[in-house]
Amino acid sequence: MRLxxxxxxxLLHSIFVLLGLSILIFxxxxxxxxxxxxxxxxxxxxxxxxxRVRESMYLxxxxxxxxxxxxxxxxxxxxxxxxVTRRDVATDIKEFLPATMELVLFxxxxxxxxxxxxxxxxxxxxxxxxxxxxxxxxxxxxxxxxFVFAVLFLLIFGYVLHILPSIGRISxxxxxxxxxxxxxxxxxxxxxxxxxxxxxxxxxxxxxVALALGGMSQEARITRSSMSDNLxxxxxxxxxAQGIPERVINLKYLLKPSLIPxxxxxxxxxxxxxxxxxxxELIFNWPGMSRYGINGMLRKDLNAIIAxxxxxxxxxxxxxxxxxxxxxxxxxxxxxxAERSK
Amino acid sequence: xxxxxxxxxxxxxxxxxxxxxxxxxxGVTFAVGKGAKVGLVGETGCGKTTTMKSVMRILPIPPGxxxxxxxxxxxxxxxxxxxxxxxxxxxxxISMIFQDPTAALNPVFTIGRQLMDVVKYSKGAGENQAKDxxxxxxxxxxxxxxxxxxxxxxxxxxxxxxxGMRQRVCIAMALVTGSELLIADEPTTSLDVTIQDQVLRxxxxxxxxxxxxxxxxxxxxxxxxxxxxxxxxxxxxxxVEAAPTKGLFSNPLHPYTQGLMKAVPKLTGEGIAxxxxxxxxxxxxxxxxxxxxxxxxxxxxxxxxERPPFFNAGSDHQVACFLYKE
Numbered sequence: 236m237r238l239x240x241x242x243x244x245x246l247l248h249s250i251f252v253l254l255g256l257s258i259l260i261f262x263x264x265x266x267x268x269x270x271x272x273x274x275x276x277x278x279x280x281x282x283x284x285x286x287r288v289r290e291s292m293y294l295x296x297x298x299x300x301x302x303x304x305x306x307x308x309x310x311x312x313x314x315x316x317x318x319v320t321r322r323d324v325a326t327d328i329k330e331f332l333p334a335t336m337e338l339v340l341f342x343x344x345x346x347x348x349x350x351x352x353x354x355x356x357x358x359x360x361x362x363x364x365x366x367x368x369x370x371x372x373x374x375x376x377x378x379x380x381x382f383v384f385a386v387l388f389l390l391i392f393g394y395v396l397h398i399l400p401s402i403g404r405i406s407x408x409x410x411x412x413x414x415x416x417x418x419x420x421x422x423x424x425x426x427x428x429x430x431x432x433x434x435x436x437x438x439x440x441x442x443x444v445a446l447a448l449g450g451m452s453q454e455a456r457i458t459r460s461s462m463s464d465n466l467x468x469x470x471x472x473x474x475x476a477q478g479i480p481e482r483v484i485n486l487k488y489l490l491k492p493s494l495i496p497x498x499x500x501x502x503x504x505x506x507x508x509x510x511x512x513x514x515x516e517l518i519f520n521w522p523g524m525s526r527y528g529i530n531g532m533l534r535k536d537l538n539a540i541i542a543x544x545x546x547x548x549x550x551x552x553x554x555x556x557x558x559x560x561x562x563x564x565x566x567x568x569x570x571x572x573a574e575r576s577k
Numbered sequence: 578x579x580x581x582x583x584x585x586x587x588x589x590x591x592x593x594x595x596x597x598x599x600x601x602x603x604g605v606t607f608a609v610g611k612g613a614k615v616g617l618v619g620e621t622g623c624g625k626t627t628t629m630k631s632v633m634r635i636l637p638i639p640p641g642x643x644x645x646x647x648x649x650x651x652x653x654x655x656x657x658x659x660x661x662x663x664x665x666x667x668x669x670x671i672s673m674i675f676q677d678p679t680a681a682l683n684p685v686f687t688i689g690r691q692l693m694d695v696v697k698y699s700k701g702a703g704e705n706q707a708k709d710x711x712x713x714x715x716x717x718x719x720x721x722x723x724x725x726x727x728x729x730x731x732x733x734x735x736x737x738x739x740x741g742m743r744q745r746v747c748i749a750m751a752l753v754t755g756s757e758l759l760i761a762d763e764p765t766t767s768l769d770v771t772i773q774d775q776v777l778r779x780x781x782x783x784x785x786x787x788x789x790x791x792x793x794x795x796x797x798x799x800x801x802x803x804x805x806x807x808x809x810x811x812x813x814x815x816x817v818e819a820a821p822t823k824g825l826f827s828n829p830l831h832p833y834t835q836g837l838m839k840a841v842p843k844l845t846g847e848g849i850a851x852x853x854x855x856x857x858x859x860x861x862x863x864x865x866x867x868x869x870x871x872x873x874x875x876x877x878x879x880x881x882x883e884r885p886p887f888f889n890a891g892s893d894h895q896v897a898c899f900l901y902k903e
């Protein structure tokens with residue numbers, strides 16, 4: 236029940252966020268210079284044809300009217316037609332989104348698991364060489380953009396060592412599993428196409444890790460600092476004084492409160508993953524949303540731009556609701572605080 | 578004299594900080610007999626808590642550093658045995674109540690979880706007690722500290738309780754293992770004045786009932802007078818006077834103790850109490866000889882050069898001051 240109220244509140248909240256986002260991106264996309272109809276039809280198309288495209292997209296109407304028509308269609312699930320691919324934007328996104336989601340989720344798992352692990356190890360062995368390696372490494376990880384890692388990996392593992400495939404999601408000789416979610420690894424696991432799973436994982440490693448390193452370093456740093464802060468807290472001393480074994484203190488009484496800031500930051504790091512995925516996808520020729528999005532932006536494909544941004548906004552919102560749920564689960568102060576203010 | 582339960586001999590503890598080494602504990606010597614109720618008084622920063630944390634082996638090391646000394650609990654030297662063995666002593670042997678119950682309870686676990694883990698991992702109780710037994714013992718511990726509705730409290734998180742209730746939970750945790758020695762480190766400092774008395778009375782009754790030996794650390798001479806049968810007065814990292822409570826209050830010998838007594842405000846309306854002029858010394862560069870000499874009204878030349886040992890001054894009354902050298 237409490238959970239239901241919380242979710243309902245967040246969903247209502249999200250609707251306003253999405254609405255705001257759509258207005259913002261709608262205006263930005265339209266005030267950029269360039270005539271989308273002319274760009275779509277090319278310089279040699281007759282003026283009357285261009286005019287007809289303009290009218291079909293309501294580009295001759297004032298901005299607020301355009302938004303009204305767009306919103307009305309969008310609420311019915313119609314995001315318009317892409318001027319570049321000449322297909323429904325919704326169809327395009329259905330095709331490209333799974334590849335991006337697979338990459339970003341894979342990266343997210345690496346980021347969370349290894350970030351927390353490295354941070355915990357670093358805190359446990361603080362001020363030893365292990366800690367120093369992790370701290371310096373994570374510093375470098377935070378400041379290096381993910382496309383640098385991507386190019387480096389491509390060069391080392393793909394070009395010089397030839398141990399990992401450098402392009403695409405799956406090798407051409409491997410049969411794709413039937414589409415359920417569109418995520419090859421998940422679909423393969425469900426349907427028993429393990430060769431495809433393995434091949435897809437190989438393809439995922441380089442772009443996934445390149446994308447994850449920044450957020451992972453951030454997570455490691457935050458986990459380390461919150462754990463070493465908490466290690467000095469009275470309750471840890473009290474638990475030690477009561478004779479509770481070190482192992483239980485570390486894995487239970489220290490880890491749980493220390494994970495709260497780590498998980499809170501995860502949501503933000505995930506947003507960074509989505510943004511950085513654009514460049515990483517481009518480098519690995521990953522058939523995801525980036526190529527579609529970038530093409531859309533360069534050619535002023537209005538419907539495509541807005542739809543891509545809205546989908547990313549939606550993913551971001553969902554991830555953050557999940558993060559808030561986990562934080563509330565970890566931290567009774569938040570959970571009970573919300574209950575009290577109700 | 579029977580062998581004391583806890584005996585600290587010549588304990589030296591310092592802290593390595595940027596810019597030097599703080600010599601905080603400077604030869605602390607201290608003993609608690611079986612069943613005794615001992616008070617430890619001294620102003621903030623004199624090393625009371627550091628001493629007790631050394632006993633519990635929960636002093637953060639580094640920056641803390643033990644340079645010299647021995648701590649005996651029964652027959653085992655707590656500083657020489659390994660941490661695993663110390664864990665056996667903790668909980669079951671010695672337990673501790675901290676100053677601030679809000680900080681001493683883990684904020685993200687329920688009271689029940691924390692209390693039951695203390696029961697579960699206390700050595701001697703058997704680590705494979707049945708779940709129900711553990712729970713029963715935890716609930717009984719809460720009943721012992723007169724918690725209303727202990728079953729519900731078990732499900733609560735620390736933030737759902739008031740300060741006084743939190744401290745009662747801490748007392749329950751310290752007593753649940755049936756430890757022989759209870760260290761209460763200013764158990765009422767962070768509580769409302771109205772609650773302080775309640776909590777102290779409760780603690781007093783429980784200790785009486787369970788016959789624990791107790792060390793009560795406090796600033797309040799009133800509490801010491803009411804509560805303890807022996808008092809140690811600590812100043813700047815060492816004991817300056819040790820005496821039976823009655824003897825100390827009727828005849829305080831050390832100039833610092835005398836100052837402390839004068840610092841107690843009286844209800845007669847004679848203005849602000851006198852107290853001890855000056856401040857606790859800098860541990861980076863402590864005064865030579867007797868650490869109290871810069872503040873002492875009776876300072877002599879020898880005080881600047883030599884550290885006063887304990888002199889016997891009456892029955893069971895020791896004082897570390899050259900004024901009482903025969």
